Amino acid sequence: MTTISFSENGATPFEKLIGHNTALLNQWNILEEILWAGTTSDKDMLEQIRRAMAFENGCEYCMVKAGKPDFNASQVKISVAVAFAELFCKDHKSILPAHFDMLREYFTDHEIFGLCVFIAFVNASQKLVKIFNRSENDQPNAAIRLKT
Secondary structure, eight states: SSSOOOOOSSSHHHHHHTTTTTTHHHHHHHHHHHHHOSSOOOOHHHHHHHHHHHHOOOOOOHHHHHHOOOOOTTTOOOOOOOHHHHHHHHGGGOOOOOHHHHHHOOOSSHHHHHHHHHHHHHHHHHHHHHHEEEEGOTTOOOOSSSSS
């Protein structure tokens, strides 16, 4: 059962949740666009992070959009970024300076900052969807199904 109804504002079910406050919806969409399009980070890496976080956060709506992450262990930079994102989801308070030292082996401080902002934004989005009990049935762009 869902906890709140969709608003009339927004193009997607997620936007219709945030659309209860149109000013917030507009700014949220601008920030999302900046995080995806206005970054120097590899878009595939960002997508793999988003996918991994969806499963870590238990966000069905986000899980079914594209399924599980699709990269292999030889893609070390993506592996490191995904592991950091999963740790952020599990327990952000356990992140230590040593984790940033590990990130610096593959990313500049500028890239690490962008990565952390992206991770925080995706985490907030997914947890918001999760607490409002949105499910895979609300995802119009599902590539997979969790339940049959």
